[in-house]
Amino acid sequence: ESINWKFRPDQDPTLEIQQVGRAHEGSYTCEVVVAEGNFHTSYYLTVLVPPRLTLYCDDQGNPVCKAAAGKPAAQISWVLENNSTPKEEGHDDGTVTVVSKFTAYSTNGTTCIVSHLAGNWSKSIAC
Secondary structure: OOEEEEOOOOOOOEEEEOOOOHHHOEEEEEEEEEOOEEEEEEEEEOOOEOOEEEEEEOOOOOEEEEEEEEEOOOEEEEOOOOOOOOEEEEOOOOOEEEEEEOOOOOOOOEEEEEEEOOEEEEEEEOO
């Protein structure tokens, strides 16, 4: 219902997808048949899903940054250096949640930076 094929003889043919979602991701092939032969062009549509960013303090007072359900997986970094290794959890819908815990011994606050193909975000917290 959201896919329209637009063709006019005086313009290149167009495939229009309104309100693109993850269900539209995949391979699309255009075949043009003319007297000179058949011509194929294939395209692969990748749908980006921006993650939902949350930043909170865990029970030990450590900042935890979570970039939930993004596609592809987001990258998490911190303004101050720390020895955290982000953990990734894949979901059935192809999205990925990334969680990183800030593990410095003492801080008055820190900032989590989330980098993703759909954009970049940051949040600050003091635990």
